[in-house]
Amino acid sequence: MRAQSKDKVPSTGNRQPATGNLHFSTGTPHSFNPTSEIITIGDEILIGQTIDTNSAWIGEKLSLMGIPVLRIISISDHPDEIRSALRDSMSRSRVVLVTGGLGPTNDDRTKATLAEFFNSRLVVDPDVIGDIEKLWGRRNIPISKVNRDQALVPHNCTVIRNPNGTAPGMWFESAGTIVIAMPGVPFEMKGIMDGGVLPKLAAFFNAPPVLHKTIMTTGIGESAMAAIIEKWESALPENFSLAYLPSPGMVKLRITGRGEDTGIVREKLETLTDQLSTLIPEWVYGYEDQSIEEVVAELLTQRGLTVCTAESCTGGLIASRITQLPGSSAYYKGSIVAYSNEVKQTQLEVSASQLQRFGAVSSEVVGEMASHARRLLKTDYSVAVSGIAGPDGGTPEKPVGTVWIAVSGPGGTVSERFFMGEHRGRNILKASQSALNMLRLRVLKDATDREKIF
Amino acid sequence: MRAQSKDKVPSTGNRQPATGNLHFSTGTPHSFNPTSEIITIGDEILIGQTIDTNSAWIGEKLSLMGIPVLRIISISDHPDEIRSALRDSMSRSRVVLVTGGLGPTNDDRTKATLAEFFNSRLVVDPDVIGDIEKLWGRRNIPISKVNRDQALVPHNCTVIRNPNGTAPGMWFESAGTIVIAMPGVPFEMKGIMDGGVLPKLAAFFNAPPVLHKTIMTTGIGESAMAAIIEKWESALPENFSLAYLPSPGMVKLRITGRGEDTGIVREKLETLTDQLSTLIPEWVYGYEDQSIEEVVAELLTQRGLTVCTAESCTGGLIASRITQLPGSSAYYKGSIVAYSNEVKQTQLEVSASQLQRFGAVSSEVVGEMASHARRLLKTDYSVAVSGIAGPDGGTPEKPVGTVWIAVSGPGGTVSERFFMGEHRGRNILKASQSALNMLRLRVLKDATDREKIF
Known part of the structure; x- marks a missing residue:
């Protein structure tokens, strides 16, 4: 397999190992060099009953917006484990995304543990209770206490609405580090990410634009393709890179561009995509993850x-x-x-x-x-x-x-x-x-x- | 969803957080209370190109043999990251399984990093070179230097043969903690686990037998099933437990039994499986992961x-x-x-x-x-x-x-x-x-x- 050498995840270098106390990587708050970590909570992942697909989805979204993922960690919902994983991740990365442990049928130890961790108390969020009433009204079922409790959130977090369920996302800030907790149901997590978390992260870090175009190819292997486009690839302008993403029967080519001026980056990206497509017309079947x-x-x-x-x-x-x-x-x-x-x-x-x-x-x-x-x-x-x-x-x-x-x-x-x-x-x-x-x-x-x- | 309350992963409790020095959980070497961790190495997981399916497979195997998984960690192949994750995991768990970063086309920083981490030098393993020559002989292709280098292993590890490829598994022991490194290709990793790692782990820990029987059901939901078998479940003998493993259109029921005498446990397990099958005959379609x-x-x-x-x-x-x-x-x-x-x-x-x-x-x-x-x-x-x-x-x-x-x-x-x-x-x-x-x-x-x- 060809190495995705231009897509490498940066290391944080010779940082200190994690200790029991909270401390943070160098870098002033709001500067744009953050790394991120994903913590998935749930025994079903550790015992192999469930394959963790959430992390790959989140990892791609964060990488594409220029916040590389340093670690993905799966743990049980035991409060000791949650606290320990949070401390570890917060000592290394400025953004920590937590999924799982927030559903209505969970013990909900995650929410209690988070509230305690951030020195918070649980309060009823009126917006969330409204969302739950609307959702339940549509179904014509009386709202149970368990579901009503979904509207309890730590008082010092920012609530991020869940368009597809009752458990909201929760955004915590602590000394320049952001921790975001979301339910583990993929459909609900994705709704909270796309609608709330990703735009909020981009705004928070005032992130310089990173844009992507993906070309979908079939009928040619990675090495044969690389030989054909080698010359074009080596002449890529600065701030633009190419990644090969192979899977059975196909190879995705992703061009990434960075720069202050979105318009210029977008235009250049279009030109490069056209150039590359013209080099390999018989194998390009589509764009942007189309099957x-x-x-x-x-x-x-x-x-x-x-x-x-x-x-x-x-x-x-x-x-x-x-x-x-x-x-x-x-x-x-x-x-x-x-x-x-x-x-x-x-x-x-x-x-x-x-x-x-x-x-x-x-x-x-x-x-x-x-x-x-x-x-x-x-x-x-x-x-x-x-x-x-x-x-x-x-x-x-x-x-x-x-x-x-x-x-x-x-x-x-x-x-x-x-x-x-x-x-x-x-x-x-x-x-x-x-x-x-x-x-x-x-x-x-x-x-x-x-x-x-x- | 019903909680798998009897299948919970134990916490290690109020252990010390990780520090830069190696230190180990309480428990004398070879006593049987180990936990395990899985470290998967590869940028393709962090950027979301690949979904990590290896960890679920390994997690199930380890859980079933009574070595619960405490954490699953995905990292890049940067040496700093590898060292840091190894130190963290070795400070918490007695068994650490590492997959990825060992293929012939990798930079192979993983092997060099492991050798250095365990104060080792790389030597040619004659068995592995023999395996590679046999595999290449079958294909009638001359062996490249890259493939020959697969036979280089740290001198102080035990080599575990790879029946399906050229990169062998490597078993390190350090102050009672075991670290096992394997290639990330699922087919190769599974061959090394089944043929070498799992039997060797069972022998090392002199593990008391844990046996399982799985009943496959379809046509009934988890809650309805639970209501029917509630009485039977609550009367389960000590050392026997039941787990519900639902997926779309089906529910797996797994009965687990522990005890010193394998013969007695096996017999009891058969009786319990028959009893349970008789309670829900119209929904049982098979056993042991049959589709x-x-x-x-x-x-x-x-x-x-x-x-x-x-x-x-x-x-x-x-x-x-x-x-x-x-x-x-x-x-x-x-x-x-x-x-x-x-x-x-x-x-x-x-x-x-x-x-x-x-x-x-x-x-x-x-x-x-x-x-x-x-x-x-x-x-x-x-x-x-x-x-x-x-x-x-x-x-x-x-x-x-x-x-x-x-x-x-x-x-x-x-x-x-x-x-x-x-x-x-x-x-x-x-x-x-x-x-x-x-x-x-x-x-x-x-x-x-x-x-x-x-």
Whole structure:
């Protein structure tokens, strides 16, 4: 893997180790060199029942705004642990975000511990009680004492409203260090962060703008990509950097720019994004964390086109990815998942002779699957996949990982062979990714060709 | 959510805060009251590119063997950070597991930092070099210097072989505290843990046996379940405890037993598992982390039966879950994903009059989908789903979350209505779970009925 050398998290250097007393890193209050730490509270994380996804989400948001995360810490909800982790983090970083331990069914030791830690007493917040009454009114259920207690907050914190629940966010300031506590439910935490915490942090630190553009690519690996764009990358202007963010079947490229003048940074960022996209046009499928099925959805909706799928080795995953999106019924009609050769024949009308002569994993069969599905389900386009996902079924001529994909459309049917890898789950995922990308490229090409004709 | 009150992670109590010097918790070496900490190294976790799944896996394994995790800490690979986190964790816990920063393409600052931290020098380990040569021989590629350097290990650690890669695990002991460093690739880390670290930890601490049995349930919520088994739970013998582990569409029940005599604990655990299963027979679908599709696979394979699916709102997810399993082609023939009403008519031969009279989300239509799919795809069983996943499409009579599921088999077709919830993704997931469970119950019932007849 390529190192994200330009995205490194800075160390605080030779600071003092944590002690029992509160003390703070050097740097005057409100100067902009803060680091942050995330503390997640909950036994369910320590015993491995729950995977902590909140920290990754928060880590990305903070990094992107220029407040790098120094540590992520998970602890139980025991008051000793909470106090000890808070002291540790506050001794190293100017911003400490705490999630978890604030739900209505929790023991709520977290809130009591925070109140005590910040020498505070719990008082009823009228805004929060109003929010709770509104939420409960909508549901037509009487408000329980447990829920009413959610409106109790430490008197010396700033309340940050929770648009998606009853437990509010709480913002504490102590000698230039900020501690923010939020509930652990991801949906609620994200609402509090986006609506309150992030803008408030930017204002507090009067942060110089850090802007980002993300280019989504598929069909090329990280090293091959790096070789192509090496020269461009090394000529990046000062204050601009590039990060490679790979995951199965795709590589995200993130360009980051810093500077005092937002307008200038934004303009430069647009230019750089255009330049980079032009260097690798065949692999760029979208921008800003779009999934490939979202891009396909946009393309088809804009043009009023419909699509169907015919799946063998992907076993319904392409259909499932498409239909996870709300509104997909506007362009997606359905799939014939033909896992057995018999179903390929009876439901997709693949000819027995083709199956016998070329095998199910072949250009001929996948081509018939695509063109017949398109005819049977009466759509503008169709995409079909047949391959050997593994672990069994490979032969010397067609090893595990061999996948044929065909796209059928108004201009005919085209098929292509791919070699994925050795792992079943990844092969299925990568095949679905490649199939959606082939569909995308074909719809785009047909649209361009049509423009050329008229 | 019910608190896992019997699974709480113990606090170390009023221990001293960390200082720059190494010092250790009370307790003589080799006594069995250790806590553990997990340190994950890597900027990709702090910037939110990667979600840390290793810690949850390790946390579960350690908790299950009776070494609770006190903290999980994520840091960058800066040497200062590594040293500081090691000092902190070693001051609180007797076992510290470090993952990440050891791959062949890393800067490998982690290994150098560890060597220095433990006053060690790097030496070539002949076993590891042998492993690397074997692995590379299989691939027919010459070994690079970078890979050869993986065999360099601190001279005073015990090497733990990596069955799935080139970077070995390293076991350090320092004044009764154990530090174990492993690569961050999940597949490699798990191989080192299962094959080396976990048995070695059990032997080191001469741990009294802790045994577990897990019961998998679906179709009932946590609170309803708790009400049914309350009496049984409160009568659990000493040294036995129950934990509820809920996730969307299912609740895992884990019974834990401790004691000196493994044979007695195991026997008692079997009895308790049988008792509990008998209290809630209609909701138990399996044991020991089986997924419902794995149970269905077993049932169908044992009996030589085949199945197909007909999906509307689940959009191929049931097909995809079934075909993720290797070997599924033995019992699964395919699916007709009929997302549009037109496809329901043309591909599943649902009658236009039924569609018009009752709507696509109805007992009548889902029953036709199931029975026609079974006939068309020539399988012993079929399962069909039609529902309103949301966010749009709900009506006062059929709100978002309304789902009809039908199972068709040799004895006819039966359909059932479910109300899932408000969130599209969850509705789709829960509908697939309920469909697989209805199929399971039906196959089981038919098998029992047949036994009664003969």
